[in-house]
Amino acid sequence: MGPLLEVKNLETQFFTKEGIVRAVNSISYELNTGETLGIVGESGCGKSVGALSLLRLIPSPPGKIVGGEILFDGIDLLKVHESEIERIRGNRIAMIFQDPMTSLNPMMPIGRQISESLELHLKMNKKEARAKAIELLEMVRIPSAADRIDDYPIQFSGGMRQRVMIAMALSCNPQILIADEPTTALDVTIQAQITDLVNRLREEIGMAVIWITHDLGVVAGLTDRVIVMYAGRIVEEAPVEELYENPRHPYTIGLLGSVPRLDEERPEQLTSIEGMPPDMIDYPSGCPFYARCTFRIDRCLESPPDLRAVGPGHKAACIVDVSASTLPSSVIS
Amino acid sequence: MLRLLLKRTVHSFFLITAVVSVVFLTTFVIGDPVRALLPAETPEEIVEQYREERGFNRPVLIQYVDYMSHAFVGDFGDSWWQRTPALPIALRPLPATFQLGIFAMTLAISLGIPIGVYAGMKPGSWADRLATVTSLLGVSMPLIWLCPMLAFIFAVTLGLLPTAGYGSWQHMVLPTIALAALPLGRIVQITRASIIDELVKQYVTTARAKGLPNRRVLVQHVLRNALLPVITVSGWEFVLVVSGYTIIVEAVFGWPGVGWMLFSAIRIRDVPLLAATAFVIAVVVVVINFAIDILYIIVNPLIRYE
Numbered sequence: 001m002g003p004l005l006e007v008k009n010l011e012t013q014f015f016t017k018e019g020i021v022r023a024v025n026s027i028s029y030e031l032n033t034g035e036t037l038g039i040v041g042e043s044g045c046g047k048s049v050g051a052l053s054l055l056r057l058i059p060s061p062p063g064k065i066v067g068g069e070i071l072f073d074g075i076d077l078l079k080v081h082e083s084e085i086e087r088i089r090g091n092r093i094a095m096i097f098q099d100p101m102t103s104l105n106p107m108m109p110i111g112r113q114i115s116e117s118l119e120l121h122l123k124m125n126k127k128e129a130r131a132k133a134i135e136l137l138e139m140v141r142i143p144s145a146a147d148r149i150d151d152y153p154i155q156f157s158g159g160m161r162q163r164v165m166i167a168m169a170l171s172c173n174p175q176i177l178i179a180d181e182p183t184t185a186l187d188v189t190i191q192a193q194i195t196d197l198v199n200r201l202r203e204e205i206g207m208a209v210i211w212i213t214h215d216l217g218v219v220a221g222l223t224d225r226v227i228v229m230y231a232g233r234i235v236e237e238a239p240v241e242e243l244y245e246n247p248r249h250p251y252t253i254g255l256l257g258s259v260p261r262l263d264e265e266r267p268e269q270l271t272s273i274e275g276m277p278p279d280m281i282d283y284p285s286g287c288p289f290y291a292r293c294t295f296r297i298d299r300c301l302e303s304p305p306d307l308r309a310v311g312p313g314h315k316a317a318c319i320v321d322v323s324a325s326t327l328p329s330s331v332i333s
Numbered sequence: 334m335l336r337l338l339l340k341r342t343v344h345s346f347f348l349i350t351a352v353v354s355v356v357f358l359t360t361f362v363i364g365d366p367v368r369a370l371l372p373a374e375t376p377e378e379i380v381e382q383y384r385e386e387r388g389f390n391r392p393v394l395i396q397y398v399d400y401m402s403h404a405f406v407g408d409f410g411d412s413w414w415q416r417t418p419a420l421p422i423a424l425r426p427l428p429a430t431f432q433l434g435i436f437a438m439t440l441a442i443s444l445g446i447p448i449g450v451y452a453g454m455k456p457g458s459w460a461d462r463l464a465t466v467t468s469l470l471g472v473s474m475p476l477i478w479l480c481p482m483l484a485f486i487f488a489v490t491l492g493l494l495p496t497a498g499y500g501s502w503q504h505m506v507l508p509t510i511a512l513a514a515l516p517l518g519r520i521v522q523i524t525r526a527s528i529i530d531e532l533v534k535q536y537v538t539t540a541r542a543k544g545l546p547n548r549r550v551l552v553q554h555v556l557r558n559a560l561l562p563v564i565t566v567s568g569w570e571f572v573l574v575v576s577g578y579t580i581i582v583e584a585v586f587g588w589p590g591v592g593w594m595l596f597s598a599i600r601i602r603d604v605p606l607l608a609a610t611a612f613v614i615a616v617v618v619v620v621i622n623f624a625i626d627i628l629y630i631i632v633n634p635l636i637r638y639e
Contacts, residue, residue, distance in 0.1 A: 052538075055542060057538055057541055057542055059533070082546075083546070086544045086545070086546055087544065088544070089541070089542055089543065089544035090542055090543035090544035090545075091544055094542070095542040097535060097538070097539065099535060102534060102535040102536065103535045103536060103538075103539045104536055104539065105536040105539070105540065105554050105558070106536070106558070106635065107557055107558050107633070107634070107635065108554070116543060116545065116553075117543045117544065120543070120544055120545065121544060152634065152635060154635055165539070168539075168543070
């Protein structure tokens, strides 16, 4: 059986007055049934745009998906009619967002916002949908759900609102949940509750999760496989443990070096990555990480490096054979 | 809700009291009402006699208390022109003004909201630019110029409609258009801006991510939220229409409404009638504001939590 979702050479750009912003540059990856895939990267690396592109939710104009394929269950989501993708959104592929304070409609009771999907996709009548909405709120552990179903988002805390978002997203038992930094805006303790909740429900429903975050700690505890993005490209892809133990891209090495770890005997000095990500309009023709890379060589400027296999299930987009312990010396010919 | 209504009632009472006080000040205290009433060459002793009879020689404070206590029960004295109580005379033209005002607002809202929504959904398109320029024209055209221009073009030059007067539907057309121009422009502007604001909000993406078709996202999520400020602005515009714009429009088109009455009262220096008309307008303003507040509470459930 093939992968559940296959993204091939996805390219999304924004056509602004200042020029074309190359937000997502030919990314390809797969997602298997029931798997949790982490996508990490710093702000502006294209991880959210890439996720929104999956469901064609990029605001257009100015955004546009200019190339690639997104194969889901044998169909290319980029080619189907709008009404077809509407049947998939919220039903078979659902999404939760970063800021629970603004993600819900402030003027609509939460119950109505949940039952809306149920009526739309599962063709429930109002009464059934309402009963199911209460059930869903109980599932995400909203206390006295039946009493709170007619409350407005303003009456809930951030963590509670994210629970409501999750209840909404999971209402139609989706095969894929795209979680776009759902814990970034929350307190650390609430973050843990939300990640645990998603993990538990993932097992119950058997759905696959794409978890987008800039928090490497969240990725470590939650995901099976990780994709690291930089400047709209995938720079490394590996099973989660492999990535932490043996990062093979200079950017990943830099990222991991900047995060404190509790599982190491002797905590080392934290390091930072010098410089800034490249201009996404005046996009570099060579490796986008060149300017900040400690392993760089002249050949890096020739063309953006493709992902290449560096181990089992492990790919890195670097022409230099680096690892955390190597120095910039050996070059793959 | 009840507390809010009570609060607003008390507010309204003070507001109307203040308006009547100002009217008293400007008509009876500043300037000499007796001199305004009598011909310029009237002998001094007759002026004094008049002053005595009508109590204008008493201390201002006494006059004020006397005036207010009468005004409190709706007695603004007899109209100097018609020699009957002023308030009923001031109330009589109210239906004509409302007729015009409601028609104008209906026109402005029923055109303004769809135009504003369409323009807001496609900012930068030629339709949006047309709407933006036209609405700017609408809000910046002085009525004192627009009314005569309308009369000149459609009544005098083209002869399609009567220049002025009251009676048939043809008489209503020009004053309604003139009265609707400003509110229409403003409603288009505010609706457009509000739609643009709402459409970029995160909850719209959430609604789309649910699989709702764009039309349903617009109708069920965006419109309700976007129209809240439109309700407020429409209310203010309605207040301005019946209490401000009509004075010019009714005067130009000879429409026998409150504005025309106010204009006439000033022209013939009928102070009690002027005061009663100002009072009527103040009450109308307060009542409409009250109605808007209640409407706003009904359409915005969140106000209870703020």
